[in-house]
Amino acid sequence: VSTTVVVIGAGPAGMTLATLLQHSGVPCVVLERRSREHVAQRQRAGIVETRAVRMFDSWGLADRVLGGIPYDGILEIRVDGCSHLVSDRDGSDGPVARLCPQQVLVQKLTETFLEGGGDLRFEAADVSLHDLTGDRATVSYRTPDGTPHALACDFVAGCDGDRGVSRTAVPDGVLTAHAFDHGIGWLTVLADAPPPAHPLLATGPHGFAAHFPRGPHASRYYLQCPPDDTPDDWPEQRVWDTLRTRLGDPALGSGPITDREVFRLRSLVHDPMRHGRLFLVGDAAHIVSPMGGKGMNLALYDADLLARAVRDFVRDGDDTALDTYSARCLRRVWNDQEFSHWLTRTLHDAGDADPFLRHLALARLDRLFHSPAAARAFAELMTGLDPSGGA
Numbered sequence: 257v258s259t260t261v262v263v264i265g266a267g268p269a270g271m272t273l274a275t276l277l278q279h280s281g282v283p284c285v286v287l288e289r290r291s292r293e294h295v296a297q298r299q300r301a302g303i304v305e306t307r308a309v310r311m312f313d314s315w316g317l318a319d320r321v322l323g324g325i326p327y328d329g330i331l332e333i334r335v336d337g338c339s340h341l342v343s344d345r346d347g348s349d350g351p352v353a354r355l356c357p358q359q360v361l362v363q364k365l366t367e368t369f370l371e372g373g374g375d376l377r378f379e380a381a382d383v384s385l386h387d388l389t390g391d392r393a394t395v396s397y398r399t400p401d402g403t404p405h406a407l408a409c410d411f412v413a414g415c416d417g418d419r420g421v422s423r424t425a426v427p428d429g430v431l432t433a434h435a436f437d438h439g440i441g442w443l444t445v446l447a448d449a450p451p452p453a454h455p456l457l458a459t460g461p462h463g464f465a466a467h468f469p470r471g472p473h474a475s476r477y478y479l480q481c482p483p484d485d486t487p488d489d490w491p492e493q494r495v496w497d498t499l500r501t502r503l504g505d506p507a508l509g510s511g512p513i514t515d516r517e518v519f520r521l522r523s524l525v526h527d528p529m530r531h532g533r534l535f536l537v538g539d540a541a542h543i544v545s546p547m548g549g550k551g552m553n554l555a556l557y558d559a560d561l562l563a564r565a566v567r568d569f570v571r572d573g574d575d576t577a578l579d580t581y582s583a584r585c586l587r588r589v590w591n592d593q594e595f596s597h598w599l600t601r602t603l604h605d606a607g608d609a610d611p612f613l614r615h616l617a618l619a620r621l622d623r624l625f626h627s628p629a630a631a632r633a634f635a636e637l638m639t640g641l642d643p644s645g646g647a
């Protein structure tokens with residue numbers, strides 16, 4: 257059995273790529289380790305940036321695959337209890353960012369792909385990649401009943417996240433990993449509690465906290481914490497008390513907590529994002545710390561670039577875009593890593609850092625709130641339309 261592209265992983269990266277390939281008439285098969293229900297429920301990112309909305313729009317897919325609610329582009333930053341509004345409106349025409357939870361995007365992409373006759377195989381076990389530098393690659397796997405299968409293909413898209421198998425199929429020494437650990441933990445809490453008017457980031461002497469809408473009656477919260485804390489260190493009452501203190505809102509509404517986990521803020525880039533017939537897409541190639549909401553958007557950017565590159569090759573025999581895929585992706589990856597790092601440092605340093613760093617961070621925020629040029633640069637980075645990122 258053979259196809260043009262085997263896509264490994266059915267998260268935001270894999271399902272975007274598969275849907276765009278299908279739209280381009282390029283045959284592909286998606287292999288996903290987990291069940292459809294599991295993938296459809298996984299909650300993580302929540303903002304599809306302006307550039308990504310316009311990307312789907314340019315494929316005629318925005319209405320079909322984007323759910324959630326329109327976003328007025330306003331972000332609230334509270335410093336020592338004092339509120340400031342910043343906007344991602346950069347004056348350009350066209351559709352704007354959406355508050356679209358990742359699982360809604362993945363569900364809609366999955367429906368679109370399957371309705372279009374797409375070949376999506378859930379619960380594919382023991383996926384392994386072979387002959388990545390040969391004339392054709394092969395991907396083998398087992399169905400849930402243990403039956404072995406093999407798919408020959410021209411290209412493999414590794415969309416299987418940071419802990420997938422694709423990247424491990426690359427021989428040692430080919431990829432360079434650039435890693436950074438901020439030394440910061442975040443407790444993340446999902447609750448059926450009233451969402452804020454705008455996505456809200458807050459910093460102050462008690463540390464960093466954030467509050468994001470996740471639907472009309474649901475919220476996601478983040479609290480800076482020691483990276484080795486566990487969710488058990490954060491009983492419900494402590495979560496709500498700390499949020500009220502750090503957000504500076506004693507009247508903050510609470511509700512049943514549906515999920516809570518602790519993770520370390522880290523950043524990671526693998527370079528190059530290609531080995532022979534294998535192309536790495538999304539988290540398989542890079543992790544960006546969550547501040548700034550760039551992780552999912554970078555995955556959507558990679559997927560768009562790869563879909564167009566494969567289409568050029570299949571349609572016109574032109575491999576230019578395949579050859580430049582890694583460099584073009586990495587340019588944006590580093591641009592967004594820098595934005596995320598800047599925002600992470602600024603909002604944590606403005607909280608409980610040593611006094612010198614705290615004053616530097618407060619000066620950066622003051623500039624953002626009062627300099628139109630700084631606000632404009634921030635908006636450009638938020639939309640993702642910044643020319644320096646290669647949009």
Ligand code: APR
Nearest residue numbers: 265267268269288289300301416417420538539551552555
């Ligand atoms: N075989 C098949 N599928 C696999 C394998 C494997 N060995 N390993 C992982 N997968 C699947 C996972 O089950 C998951 O559905 O690959 C998918 C990877 O999805 P994500 O981890 O969400 O990665 P990606 O699609 O790149 O997501 C991009 O969205 O919300 C953000 O944090 C997320 O920044 C990330 C971004």
